Amino acid sequence: MARQRSGAIISSGLVLLVAGGFCVYARASQSGGSQDRYPVMARFISANGLAVGANVDMDGVPVGRVTSIALDPATYMANVGFTLDRTLSLPTDTTLSIGSPTLTADTALLVQPGQSADRLKPGAVITNTREPLSLEQQVSNYIFGNGGLPSD
Known part of the structure; x- marks a missing residue:
């Protein structure tokens, strides 16, 4: 027993x-090893669809993680805090958007590096952001617009 x-x-x-x-x-x-990352902040008109813990992607590669989303009561803008890999040295004119890299992927913070010689420092605030488009808006733009195709 x-x-x-x-x-x-x-x-x-x-x-x-x-x-x-x-x-x-x-x-x-x-x-993701926070000691290998540095904090950055971005201001969006809307953070619709983005969640804390979402990936920060650049060219389809995860390079960070969203750490906070809060509404600024003075400006009514969404302040999105996130971290970036320390190996990245992004230009100050980098553009951020909220979207899904593929139709089946979760919503992520998408990074498009700029051309500036100046680099983002830890704690920087990025204001060069694009409003997220819903799937309905994207389909509507494609149907009723030219869908991003060159015009004749």
Whole structure:
């Protein structure tokens, strides 16, 4: 009887140890190593569809993570805080937009680097942002506009 109980205790302990290890791994993969990133802020007219924890993508590659979304009561603009990989040195005229890189992907903060010689510093505020377009607006623009095709 005592032998069965000790086996159950050992088995339960191993299960808890594996579950704890998975939790630590999941937490580390979500935070993405914050010491290798620096904080940046952006101001949007609307942060519709964006959520805390969303990826920051550049050319289809995740380069950061959204850390906060808050409404500025003075300007009624959405302040989006996010982090960028320290290896990136983006120009100050970088443009940000909110969208989905593919039809099946989650909404992300999309980075389009600019051409300026000056570089963003940690804590910088980016105001060169584009309002997010809903799927309905994108389809409407394509149907009733030229869909981004060159005009004749």
